[in-house]
Amino acid sequence: MRSASANIVLDALYESILRLDDGARLPTVRDLMKTYRVSQATVQDAINRLRDEGLLTSQVGRGTYVVKGGGAGPVQAGGRPEAELDSLVILSNASMNERCTMVQNAIMQDMAGDGRKVVQISYHHTDHLLEILRSIPDFDAAILQSHYESIPIRLLHLLQQKTRALVVDGHTVSGVDIDRMGTDWEDALELALGHLSGLGHQSFGLVSLDTMAQPILAVRRAFSRHGTFEGGRRAYFEPIMLEGIRHPTLGTEDALGRALAGLVDADGKLPFTALITVGISDTLGLRQCLARMGVDCPRDLSVTVLGHHDVPAEHLGDMTVAGSSQREAAEKLMETIGRRLAEPDLAPQIVYLHCEQVVRRSTAAPRPAAG
Structure with missing residues (x-):
């Protein structure tokens, strides 16, 4: 039996639906809570009931809309449209970085505002994760966040069985019919090199994770090709892999110090005036x-990070960053899921995020050569 407050909200929404046109957007859950002075649970219960009756539908990441004339799309047993996203599981390796956390939080806030369900699982042992997934109910969709490690095929297969939409956040899978989204790091590299060259730099270094993951390997190869194609007009030093640093969140200070120590000359200077990092x-x-080496940035060395320009832990307020946005990543993941739910037979989607460079204080023109 519904409470009086639940009846008030439900009746008011019925009246609104009668007045509104097909496709009209309802107020947000928070707005309805303020208007009727009820709890979030009361509003969500009313919306869920109307959604089950086919009078409302949720557009992924956009809101809740009025449906008239049976336009909510195919309906499963139980009355819920098949194209609706009501439950989502987000999986991430235990080594996830701040960007992954920010993407998860943005998606969770978006879905929770409409009363939908989100489960976040951080895992370290794949076999244990598989046991957990087999023991829990199915979800409408899953997002698998991949840092530069390989993804077991058995995990992908199980997630396909447990969901109607699966998206890999990262381009670490290939040859598999699965939707995936990621950043074109070669594009980000070109932005960085264009900026640094425009400042007058003629010698470049590249530091990367110690991994053969395809996105990182592609950047190292593209960087080295520049030296070949430019015929010596600029110097591109051999890419540096930080020994033992295989995940983005691992500490870099000691490994980078060891790598750079062998490159400095008798005056303590590095052979390049600009440094680019990828995967860190x-x-x-x-x-x-x-700072420990006495290298002033940007006076002695300009540094550009290939990463996510709106993640504070990566830009620190003063680092030039070329790459993608965590906010756009969250939006594109939800859009990709929405398309898959609406069109189950759609060919696998490969989504590239827009690359942009945000210039900050870590890059500047090189100092004139002495003498």
Whole structure:
């Protein structure tokens, strides 16, 4: 039996639906709570009831809309449209960085505002994760966040069985019919090199994770090709892999210090005036390493991070970053899920995020050569 407050909200929404046109957007859950002075649970219960009756539908990441004339799309047993996203599981390796956390939080806030369900699972042992997934109910959709590690095929297959939409956040899978989204890091590299060259730099270094993951490997190869194609007009030093640093969140200060120590000359100078990093989230460790070596950034060395320009742990307020946005990533993940739910037979989607460069204080023109 519904409470009086629940009846008030439900009746008011019925009246609104009668007045509104097909496709009209309802107020947000928070607005309805304020208007009728009821709890979030009361509003969500009313919306869920109307959604089950086919009078409302939710557009992923956009809101709740009025449906008239049976336009809510195919309906499953139980009265819920098949194209609706009501439950989502987000999986991430235990080594996830701040960008992954920010993407998860944005999606969770978006879905929770409409009364939908989100489960977040951080895992370290794949077999244990598989046991957990087999023991829980199915979800409408799943997001698998991949850092530069490989993804077991058995995990992908199980997630396909447990959901109607699966998206891999990262381009670490290939040859598999699965939707995936990621950043074109080669594009980000070109932005960084264009900016640094425009400042007058003629010698470049590249530091990356110690991994053969395809996105990182592609950047190292593209960087090296520049030296070949430019015929010696600029110097591109051999890419540096930070020994033992295989995940973005691992500390870089000591590993980078060891790698750069063998490159400095008798005057303590590095052979390049500009440095680009890829796959590294520990920008603080990078900065601390340079400070310990007595390398002033940007006076002695300009540094550009290939990463996410709206993640504070990566830009630290003063690092130039070329790459993608965590906010756009959250939006594109939800859009990709929405298309898959609406069109189950759609060919696998490969979504590239827009690359942009945000210039900050870590890059500047190189100092004139002495003498």
